[in-house]
Amino acid sequence: MSVDEGVHMLELELAGLAESLTAPRLGECLMCFANRMVAEFGCDHTLRWSRRYQQLQAPQAYGLRRRLLSQGICCDCDIFARGWDVTVATVVDRGTGQECWPPEVTGCRRVRRGSTRPCTLWxxxxGVSGRW
Known part of the structure; x- marks a missing residue:
């Protein structure tokens, strides 16, 4: 195998890994996905994660970007800063001192494929309209 072939194989493997790390989980809602992506990879001040979710999970949701922008949400972290909040009370982890969801909350409460509605955690x- 040549060096170029090795580099090409490595690039393909890294692309596949990036794809799987940033894919929505089965039944995961837009808010849980965006929250997980912003927490893991940060916000680049665009709707990158919302757009990725829409492309992979809800390709028919053409109005998602427009709805977000109409509510003053210009990037993925704005979803949480201006638009949506978790509905369960957070607890403080004794070991780290950080706020987190209580143990009985194990993640997204699920939505049907094709939906951009948040699950019941959100x-x-x-000022945000609850109609999605």
Missing amino acids: APRG
Whole structure:
């Protein structure tokens, strides 16, 4: 195997790994996905993760970007800063001192494929319309 072939194989493997790390989980809602991606990879001040979710899970949801922008949500972290909040009370982890979900919350409460609605873990903040 030549060096070029080795580099090409490595590039393909890394691309596959990136694809799997940033894919929505089965039944995962937009809010849980965006929250997980922002926590793991940060926000680049665009709707990158929302757009990825829409492309992979809800390709018919053409109005998602427009709905987010109409509510003042211009990037993925704005979803949580301005639009949506978790509905369960957080607890403080004794070991790390960080706020986290209580143990009985194991993640997304699931939505049907094709939906951009949040699961029941999320509620709209004051100025956001709950109609999705």
